[in-house]
Amino acid sequence: MPHPEPTDPLTAELVVDIAAAVTPAVSPDGRLVAYDVVAHGDAGGNAGGGAGGNAGGRPSGAILVAAVDGSAAPRRLTDGAARERAPKWAPDSAALFFISDREEEGSAQLRRIRPDGGEDTVETLTSRRGGIVGHCPLLDGRTVALLAADEPTAEDERREAERDDAKVWGRHLPPTRLRLLDLASGVVRTVDGLGDRHVVEVTQRPDGGPLAVLSWSTPELGHGVMTAELHVVDPGSGAVHDLGPVGAEAQSPAWWKHDGGWHLAHLAVTPGQLIGGLAVVDTVPPTTGPAVEHRNLTADMSVCPTELVQVADGPPLALFADGLDTALYRLDPETLRFQQLSKTPGLLAGLTASRSGDTVAVLASTAYEPKDVHAGPVGGPLARIGDTAPELRGIRWGVQERLSHRAADGLQLDGLLILPVGRARDDGPFPLVTLVHGGPYSRYADEFALNAVDCGQWLAAAGYAVLLPNPRGGSGHGHEFAATAAGAVGGDEWTDVLGFIDLLVAQGVADPERLGIGGWSHGGFLAAWAIGRTDRFKAAMMGAGISDWGAQAGTGDWGILDAALGGSNGWDGPGPHLHDRNSPLSHAARIRTPMLILHGEQDTNVPLGQAIHFHRALRHFGVEHEFVVYPREGHGLEERAHQLDALRRIRAWYDRLLRTRAGA
Incomplete structure (x- = not known):
């Protein structure tokens, strides 16, 4: 449960500067687990061994090691002054290999360290130009x-120096x-x-x-x-x-x-x-x-595999997304079917196993606990051995509830509701912000997620109820559930989301006059789609979202897969095209809801042109909106200042537009 009494304020700086554990690696002998901890430039170290960071505001990382049985606290092996990541063990468990850009920022080299040593035992094993x-x-x-x-040749270096650098597409x-x-x-x-x-x-x-x-x-x-x-x-x-x-x-x-x-x-x-x-x-x-x-x-199977890990002395292990939870399975070699070993509330990720497969480590997160390293026997239970973000224990969180809803066609759906901090359902109705996940092949697990993209608790701290729905097209319910998104984005997945909103309105949790919607990537698409279908929302936010599926298929990183989602591409003839019907841009004339658009300038997954085109359409039709571009960013936000800006800007946008009703 969330902390009963607030002791510290939840600030944007605290959200951005949370250190995060990533990529655990169990030693082959099963005694130790190494992992890296990532933080931003001003995060500094903490009792959990957070990374130090760098002055540029981009994340950096330190390598830590801990005893699997919890007999010794996690210990830093590196100081976190550079981006040090991807720890992997030598086969005899006597050394640890990892990648570091300590010598040259952005050019990672292979390094080796003894787990019983420190910085003075580090060896740099490669010095390749361009790194590994x-x-x-x-x-x-x-x-x-x-x-x-x-590595670049002398001719490559000459061309770069003389700017004789024409790129031949396909060989660039x-x-x-x-x-x-x-x-x-x-x-x-x-x-x-x-x-x-x-x-x-x-x-x-x-x-x-x-x-x-x-x-x-x-x-x-x-x-x-x-x-x-x-x-x-x-x-x-x-x-x-x-x-x-x-x-x-x-x-x-x-x-x-x-x-x-x-x-x-x-x-x-x-x-x-x-x-x-x-x-x-x-x-x-x-x-x-x-x-x-x-x-x-x-x-x-009605669940979805997310990770597959080999072991030396038996069949592979796998993690499966199972609704709002995650399960650990092992393959039965006789039946060639996966058998469940354990099921854990919330999220498990980063599965790693000892050579025998008897010991495992994962990153685990539940509703009020951020992802941290847990380890133990393969059949469980797994104990937390990391303490990456102890400063969060001083924060009071909004109560996170599991939701279940049956769609109009009978399909069973799940999702999450975060209530405003310090409030119960009976205190409603509340202003409700619906945050749609990306993908669409993703999901909301019953985990703790607090960052510039998954900002549910950040909004709950400001008095909002937050809906996190899992519409069809996502993970956790088997192949057929996910396949319904093909060529039909914005269809049943949108009515699934609307059904959850209607449920919360009927239950007195959501105020129908103070509804907002938002999301990133595919969630940004669905937010833009929503305000072209209804005027019920008083505010919307589109982060790195798709407005035109035809252009996305032609210019986005995923190409033909985006065409399969949108339903067609632009080179099939003069149309009409299915992707036009499925594109928010085509319905811009109907939009009246104010929209906040956020996008990374260097995004190649969903190119910036998607946001520019939508911005121009909204401007043409006189729709109130704000368009913000983040330099140097790709399909998300990495730099500290940009994350701070997004958190504050998103909250201010909803505050201005959803709190105009008396008593809000």
Whole structure:
């Protein structure tokens, strides 16, 4: 439950400066867990071991290590003065590898540290121009697989110096290649058999055998995720065995052994689909030639796999989104079905396991506890071993309730309601702000989320009730639930959201005269869509949202996947196009609700043009709105000053427009 009495005010600075634990890694022997803690420039250290930060206001990170059994408090291994991340253990658990841009900001290099030492034991193992983007220590203890682009040539440097830098599209992004670092000599050799394919993940077979490598045809995201292939690579000879194409958004290759033979599983969108729930897909790599059979191990499940992790001595483990909660499963090798081991309220993420699979660590969050490192036996219970943000215990939170609602067509839906701080349902009706999640293949778990994007408790502290609905199209209810978004955005998902609002109005929680709506990314789209369908909302906020699905398919990172959501693209003929019907821009003439538009200037996921076009339409029709662009930001906000601005601006927008009624 939330803290019974307020002791400290919730300020924008506190929200932005919360340190966050990320990417835990259990040591192979199961005794220790390492993780990195990320914070912003002015966050400073705290009792939980927060990162130090940098003067530019972008996040930096420190590496911490703790005993899995909680016998020793977390201890910093690095000082957090740089962005240090992605800890991974040596196979003997005696050293820890991680990536750091300490030598040159923005150029990450591989470093190694002893867990029983400190900064004085750090070794820098690479000095590649352009840095590295990933690493995987191999089981021989002598080699680390690296993911890195080619270093710039003398000609590249000349062209850059002389600004002779025309970009040939399709060749303007250098592919990341698989390379093998010999720790004794420092020599790095490149696996040439993958050609110019862009390598995105690598996992070694648990017996020290070949590597499973996932690659794309190009680093361009939208086309890359559609052209993924699996390969088996011999780390000794560099020989490559191509297993052939895999599904959309393929990720997380994991080896497992059964009846003397090796299987290779991975996550991907349900086979044969572009839009829908993720599935665990399995194959038995043949001795030669491509894989001929890919089996969906999660078919017909009403939950959605989110992470897949291999272990040495058994079948893989997986996390599943299960409504508002998260469950841990293990594959049954006999039935080839996943069996639930435990279910936890709220969110679990970042699953990592010891070599035997007996010990696991995760990031866990519940309604009033932010994500922190929890560890223990695979069957549970898991105990919290991190204390990353102790300053939050002095804050009183709005009560967070679980909601259940049956849509008009009978589909069961869930969501969350956050009541104003210090208030109960009987104190209503309240001004209600509905925040729609992104994706749409995402969800609200019953977790604590407090940042510039997920700002429910920030608004609750200002006296608002906040609705966090999970409409169809999202995760947590199986493939069919998620697949309904294909070509139908703004349809049933919008009526799902409206149904939740009507429910809270009928229950006396929401004041029908003081309704607001907002969201980021797909949530921003749905906010813009909502105010083109109804005048019920008195204020709206669109963060990095889509206003024109045709332009999004043509210019956004995800390309054809956005076209599948919007229903069509602009090169299918003169129209009418389905994506026009599904675009908020097409309904701008109906809008009367004041709109706040926030967008990152360097966003390539949802390009800035989406916001500019919508701004011009609102200006044309005389709709009150405010359009804010954040320099240097992509599809979200990283810089501290920008996050502070967004939090204050969003609250001020709703305050001005939803508190005009007497007594508000």
